[in-house]
Amino acid sequence: MSDEQPDKTSLRAIARQRRRAFVAALDPLAHRLAFKAIPSPLARRIADARVVALYMALDDEAPAQRMAAQLLTMGKTIALPRVLDRLGSMDFLAWDPESTLIPGPFRTSHPEPGDGPVTPDVIIAPLVGFDRMMNRLGQGGGYYDRSFARYPDALRVGLAWSAQEMDALPADPWDLPLHVIMTEVELIEGDEA
Numbered sequence: 637m638s639d640e641q642p643d644k645t646s647l648r649a650i651a652r653q654r655r656r657a658f659v660a661a662l663d664p665l666a667h668r669l670a671f672k673a674i675p676s677p678l679a680r681r682i683a684d685a686r687v688v689a690l691y692m693a694l695d696d697e698a699p700a701q702r703m704a705a706q707l708l709t710m711g712k713t714i715a716l717p718r719v720l721d722r723l724g725s726m727d728f729l730a731w732d733p734e735s736t737l738i739p740g741p742f743r744t745s746h747p748e749p750g751d752g753p754v755t756p757d758v759i760i761a762p763l764v765g766f767d768r769m770m771n772r773l774g775q776g777g778g779y780y781d782r783s784f785a786r787y788p789d790a791l792r793v794g795l796a797w798s799a800q801e802m803d804a805l806p807a808d809p810w811d812l813p814l815h816v817i818m819t820e821v822e823l824i825e826g827d828e829a
């Protein structure tokens with residue numbers, strides 16, 4: 637554990653509260669339309685990707701599953717994470733949005749294992765907070781940090797409501813920056829290609 641851990645914990649509490657208030661106050665139509673369309677700069681960046689990992693939103697998270705329809709139209713294989721243990725391990729399983737999901741730990745759900753895990757070319761990640769330096773603050777389990785490290789060539793895309801932006805987040809040595817952050821109002825691209 638680093639000295640920054642308590643700091644991240646209080647930032648998480650602030651960011652979760654802000655996210656809850658923002659989503660509660662959002663115009664219902666604006667909410668319904670958000671995150672459905674993939675902005676063209678992002679569509680270009682994932683043009684050659686085969687497997688795109690989404691997530692099923694919990695609580696007030698940005699609803700990533702809404703991007704599934706357009707991704708299928710683009711010919712992508714969609715994957716979802718499967719939590720393997722409570723220590724931070726997960727893998728990714730291909731998902732046909734028509735098929736049912738199996739309940740997993742932490743209120744998550746994942747596809748049937750089918751032919752086994754797939755390697756994601758793009759990882760669309762949920763987050764609690766983000767900053768303009770492309771830092772991501774997650775739930776604190778290190779699940780996405782470990783997956784980013786395991787698939788270093790995958791494009792790391794954070795999905796968030798704009799209200800989840802923080803001034804500056806602490807970055808631990810294992811934190812890999814996001815390449816792209818998509819909110820309901822803008823697409824933020826990091827300096828690195």
Ligand SMILES: Nc1nc2c(c(=O)[nH]1)N(C=O)[C@@H](CNc1ccc(C(=O)N[C@@H](CCC(=O)O)C(=O)O)cc1)CN2
Nearest residue numbers: 691692693694717719726742744762774775777779780
């Ligand atoms: N939608 C979604 N799926 C995901 C994640 C995620 O953040 N969001 N994960 C990302 O890691 C992994 C699962 N890890 C998770 C870890 C904790 C909680 C959770 O609900 N935690 C408590 C908060 C505990 C606390 O207060 O610290 C909660 O919100 O009730 C959910 C998922 C993989 N799948």
Ligand SMILES: Nc1ncnc2c1ncn2[C@@H]1O[C@H](COP(=O)(O)OP(=O)(O)OP(=O)(O)O)[C@@H](O)[C@H]1O
Nearest residue numbers: 644724773774775776777778779780781782785810
């Ligand atoms: N690549 C890694 N290998 C092993 N342990 C890791 C790795 N990345 C992070 N961890 C561990 O995971 C824990 C949680 O890290 P952190 O607080 O940054 O999680 P988070 O990014 O907020 O969570 P999540 O990714 O689940 O949403 C840390 O204690 C850290 O030691």
